[in-house]
Amino acid sequence: MKFEYQKSALVTEEQINALAERLEPYRQHLSDVAERIDYAEPESSIQLPFDEDLITRVKKLADTLRTPTLQYVVVVGIGGSNLGAMSVYEAIAGSMNLLIDRLPKLLFLDTISDERMTAVTRQLVNASTIDDFAIIAISKSGGTTEVIANMEALWHNLEEHYGDVSGRFAVVTGEHSKLWQAAENRAIQKISLPDPVGGRYSVLSAAGLLPIELAKIDTDQLLQGAREAVKDGVSKDLSKNHALVSASLNLLHLQAERSMHNTFLFSPKLESLGKWYRQLMGESIGKEKDLDGHTVHAGITPIISIGSTDLHSMAQLYYGGPDDKFTNLVYAFEGNVNEVPAHLQLPGLVKEIQRKSLEQIMTAIIGGVKAAYEEKKRPFISIQLESITPKELGYYLQFRMIEMMYLAKLMNVNAFDQPAVETYKTATQNLLKSA
Template sequence: MRVTLDYNNMTDKFLGDKGFSEKKLSSYASKANAAFRFVKENRGKDELYMGWTELPYNQKEIVADIQATAKNIRKKFQYFVVLGIGGSALGPIMAFNALCHLHYNDLPKSKRKGPKFYVEDNVDPVRMRDLLDVIEPEKTCFNVISKSGATSETMTQYLIILDLLTKAGVNVKDNVIFTTDEKKGNLKKISDEVGGIKSYILPDGVGGRFSQLCPVGLLPAAVVGIDIVGLLAGAAYMDSICNKPAMRHNPALMSAVLQIAAMEEGKNVGVMMPYSDNLKFLADWYCQLWAESLGKNVTLDGTPCNVGQTPVKSLGVTDQHSQVQLYTEGPFDKVVTFLSLKKYACEMPIPHGCENIPDVAFLGGHTMQELIQAENAATAYALTKAGRMNYTLWIPELNAFTLGQLLFLFELQTAYAGAMLNIDTFNQPGVEEGKKATFALLGKAGYAEKKKELDSLPAKDEKCII
């Protein structure tokens, strides 16, 4: 049960002069091989934040512990809430949406595999208020995820929950689990101060956007009944498939080459378009992975570069009615990645009816699976006919094993692409300035100079406010 890459619609055979020739793709062989060697030679190196490459293999005891903890959570609690942001939230949301019932929280308890599930990935006060309207804190397990324990958004959420639990007379150790650094950070300090809060380790060498296959993503997944062993097995399987230096035999490497080659021809927008509601939030997860990893202004040798590709999320069939007009007739600046299922979890027959209305009657006797697959094929055809680059990742069916394959493929693709761009794929210095300004505006110690800088900005020009 293997995820496969079909890049025919990136080639000149299907796109004419808008596509890549064999000669063009072959010209990337040396660069691709160097990227493959870089990733292979640096596997598991924490100092390069490559620890994620070993996650499919080095967590046997951790997985067993997570499974036991998840079982206890399912017995004890009615609600499970993740407090986190960035990869600490996008990963759990993605896996939950991909592998659980799309109306999971609305199902009766007897039909759910675990407690009601929520992820608080923002500090919008209305969002927090509305969460508290639908949960009972004393009946809730809160998973606080932050490597440093200094993430302002996550720790704000934690302070609110801590206050509620304290006022309810609940011992925080009974209702809270930390996922954090093993030896340092504020959550470790908090845990020590209260006599030990159950904690899972966010490993060294694993950045937030690469953390779905460690306890950050595995614990929430296990709580809602997802097969985390299957998830890791799928990742390991894709790793074995991609352990080939020849790009035409390595789907992660080939997809990286396709994107880099397209970027160099001005395709600075990458659209991810799953034809599955279950995969809608995989596009959100991928947007962070691709944008934060590749959006850099300097190469490893210090040369200014300003590289990257803007990821855009789209959903088939929904966005055929909102975005595909742009993709078909707008600027030639996009590559569309289709995520296409060969088999859905159900087919849903379309009954016969309205026989006197041909525009409706023809649908009868088909299935919704046939319809969505036909629309997927038709959209790929229309884009290709219009000379627009697109490729498809084919998923036999959606389960933990194939989702694990997809996640590891995208992580490898990103690592290869970063190596080909000669950038640091695993840092994110561009977010630091905003963090510092936030700290200064809220009066955090040590940011007085930044506050002065902010206060010295020119006043807003009223004529520019209309």
């Protein structure tokens, strides 16, 4: 991963160094946490990539669900319980994964949706046998309304068609949840999530690893990348510690009136990776109160843009509108299959595209975007992935999670809770009673 900010971010090295000094005790703490696998700290998600027992358990459970004819793996989860798996799956399987032949496919049932449930049910009941599918229900608390309702509705639909399908279900949940106990009582396969690892930090726990493994994506490489990011993320060497530098950049740009963080990803298959980060940043630092109990209404609003698509919808605002965003360009150069031929069907429309691969054209567009940001004096950094592989994705995900811990520390907020979501959950529960 290439991380470049020196010329394009509106900061000085002195500012970064000052923040690094403030973060030094926390960096030391993270470094200590990374040495153990005890799941005793809120930061314990950084221990996951080193947990050999975990990956052994994930692969064992995957082996029991994997069949020679497995076509569909339905992931029933919402928010942190599926965004991680979705981001890795779509980055590898592509933005048109539902259309292409690649098997097994992951199907995500997140929100409650009659049309989605109908579509998924239809695929599964059109299968030959129950060995053609598996269902993974993920809820750390075991009490997420959407997940439990979707799981029960889908189970019911399948049972009506196939009879007993309980062997095709697995649950991923906390060992102290009611779901864990219910699965135990019903002899449903299960795998646990460590208590201190919250949903938005759970991509490298069983919540992410189990679906990813079943989708035939190399989890070992994913974890290898994540281990390297932990090593870099606890390093004192700022030229390696992109997480700490990126956290500092976010704070400095927020203090300079940039209330939005725009992740501009130059590939449609990275959109879910953007959404994963959106939750990570939105929930981790969007806080009513700081750690001292003062009301602060802290937060940066993370937004996502997809290049070059959104150049044709949002560039006008980004370059001409308010200077209130700090932009991260994220891209990789890869793939050179298709090109514009030498002999054009309709010549004379756009210059300089003949004999160029689509990749070359995209490279020019990214260069054009950088030049425009520079000309318009809008701050950005660029993050170039070597290519879009499990290893690079593992690095990126872990880099972002550590970044968010540093950023929350700088902002003096709790990176790991989400107290404000209780209000709508309570109101929803009351409305369900009277429905």
